[in-house]
Amino acid sequence: MSTPIYQSTSLPKTLSSAWRSFRIATWLGWQIESNWTDPILFAIYSMLKPLASAAILVVMYGVITNGQFENPIFPYIYLGNAFYIYVGAVMTGVSWAVIDDREHYRTLKYIYVAPIRLPAYWLGRGVARFLTGSFAVIITLAAGVLFLHVPFHPARVDWPLFLLSLMLGVVMLALMGLVLASISLMIAHHFFLIGEAVAGALYLLSGAIFPLEVLPPWLRPLGFAMPITYWLELLRRSLLGDLARGFPTLSGFSNGQLLGILAGLSVLFGLLAAVTYRLCDHQAREKGLIDQTTNY
Amino acid sequence: MGSLPTLAAVFLLTLAALYGLGMMSASLFLLWGREAWHLANLAQEPIYLLSGFYFPVKNLGFWVAVGASIIPLTLGLDAMRQLLFPSGAALGFLTVPVEVAVLAVLCVLFLVAARWLLGYMERMAIREGRLLESRR
Numbered sequence A: 001m002s003t004p005i006y007q008s009t010s011l012p013k014t015l016s017s018a019w020r021s022f023r024i025a026t027w028l029g030w031q032i033e034s035n036w037t038d039p040i041l042f043a044i045y046s047m048l049k050p051l052a053s054a055a056i057l058v059v060m061y062g063v064i065t066n067g068q069f070e071n072p073i074f075p076y077i078y079l080g081n082a083f084y085i086y087v088g089a090v091m092t093g094v095s096w097a098v099i100d101d102r103e104h105y106r107t108l109k110y111i112y113v114a115p116i117r118l119p120a121y122w123l124g125r126g127v128a129r130f131l132t133g134s135f136a137v138i139i140t141l142a143a144g145v146l147f148l149h150v151p152f153h154p155a156r157v158d159w160p161l162f163l164l165s166l167m168l169g170v171v172m173l174a175l176m177g178l179v180l181a182s183i184s185l186m187i188a189h190h191f192f193l194i195g196e197a198v199a200g201a202l203y204l205l206s207g208a209i210f211p212l213e214v215l216p217p218w219l220r221p222l223g224f225a226m227p228i229t230y231w232l233e234l235l236r237r238s239l240l241g242d243l244a245r246g247f248p249t250l251s252g253f254s255n256g257q258l259l260g261i262l263a264g265l266s267v268l269f270g271l272l273a274a275v276t277y278r279l280c281d282h283q284a285r286e287k288g289l290i291d292q293t294t295n296y
Numbered sequence B: 001m002g003s004l005p006t007l008a009a010v011f012l013l014t015l016a017a018l019y020g021l022g023m024m025s026a027s028l029f030l031l032w033g034r035e036a037w038h039l040a041n042l043a044q045e046p047i048y049l050l051s052g053f054y055f056p057v058k059n060l061g062f063w064v065a066v067g068a069s070i071i072p073l074t075l076g077l078d079a080m081r082q083l084l085f086p087s088g089a090a091l092g093f094l095t096v097p098v099e100v101a102v103l104a105v106l107c108v109l110f111l112v113a114a115r116w117l118l119g120y121m122e123r124m125a126i127r128e129g130r131l132l133e134s135r136r
Helices: A011-034 A039-065 A073-104 A108-113 A118-125 A127-147 A159-184 A194-205 A220-225 A227-240 A255-286 B004-032 B034-050 B062-068 B072-084 B096-128
Strands: none
Touching: A011 A073, A011 A118, A011 A127, A039 A073, A039 A127, A039 B034, A073 A108, A073 A118, A073 A127, A073 A159, A073 A194, A073 A227, A108 A118, A118 A127, A118 A159, A118 A255, A159 A194, A159 A227, A159 A255, A227 A255, B004 B034, B004 B072, B004 B096, B034 B062, B072 B096
């Protein structure tokens, strides 16, 4: 089994097949994510988890700074933490689909022989987590604005920059998730989720809750190499304006430059995702890993 | 720093109480299947918040800390911090002897309740044929 079973030749056919795979996977992913309980419990679940997570950060900040919530670092931390929810949600959503289909539902082998585009299918499976993640981000932001006086003035928000950054960032995260999904083809089912593990590691390096200057000098280049760093900066600038520019990490870059870097790094991750998928898919087929069950 | 044996004893007592709580919760998995897994996942962050995992529980206020003390981690961590750090006593919620006494009560309570609950759930699962059930 060394060549894909289903392969369209023309571009329109490929795109049409990819769109169909994405659409159906989105529907399937939502069914799986939301069908384990009734809607009320699902809504509570979607609200309580992010609010508790934000509350931990807020109380920690309050204890350490003796309640200096007026300091500009507070909205910096709060917004970084709120939007970082997307990182874990999207990367896990895309990559977990491999393990879920292979180990839990044991359908990956059937999906492989079905007439679908696998990367598009995985991206579609991640949409459900993106939607629940969006719910969590909105609730966390609303709680920050309503109860913690996070400065948010709709008239002062740079909406085009915000929407463009958000869209570009989600695409970038989905591509990073695709890299992890490809790697998941080769690894056993462990208790941890690879997406959340990587998101946890990057939390430290991407300036989500502190400027990169706080890191030791030898770790900073890793932070600057991560597209998430630029994405979070753009989101903060679009929502907070001049308040976000007060932090030195990326103050030398204009919004256009940051968008360019983010787009460039996203393309780079797109290429990396394509290469990783080809390599891991080939290896998984050769080693007979497609229908392995390793859950223990 | 307090004595190492005291610290080890508090750690083991906390662990035993947490085991009891975990075994009590295990019976829910038999009853609710996948829903229980999600609920356990849901409980993670609120427990981190309420148990003072990342900050002294005292900062949550007296009554919230009293409520959170039902989670053995709360008093266990608080007692261990008091024993480990010179400034621990100032940041502690209750005194170490009181916290140890409450932990001992929780330990017995949870282990007894876990034994009863697991037995009850097992009998119910046998009666309803749920032992081999695989909920997707």
